[in-house]
Amino acid sequence: MKEARCKLRGESAIIEALRRYLPDPDATVHAGAALAPGLRGGMILTLSGELGAGKTTLVRGVLRGLGWMGPVKSPSYMLVEHYSFSSLYFYHFDFYRFDDPDEWDSTGFTEYFRPDSIAVIEWPERVAARLPRVDVDARLGLAEPGRALELRAATAAGEACLARFATLMA
Known part of the structure; x- marks a missing residue:
């Protein structure tokens, strides 16, 4: 896998972006599994990309990396899928069909963002004004025949997560 690094100036820190070429779905699952060890309770990971870019496949990898061996479904019609671990809850949101950001207030989504x-x-741009601070932003794009993954950290926890990811993907 190829990697490119660039530095972005954040408000208070230099934040690195990591880029990876993912040649197939297995590589996307592997990248998700490499993200998992750096994720901690209270963290938020956003996933952007076109339909079919591999967002749910990346989430499947994250869940596998956390030890989940059951099925992983896209929450497109449910808005959120819940996975429970011994001391951690994992919520996979898909806001593709979310038309009115004001619905956020009546759905109780704020209660999902806990320590x-x-x-x-997925599709965070549809609820951007309502989201708490994001730790890691992931963007998936088509890079025939595979996918291009770009990861950016927005917090110290996100930077630690990406440092761990870079080590595991080296």
């Missing part, structure tokens, strides 16, 4: 949960959000 004992990891939230992974």
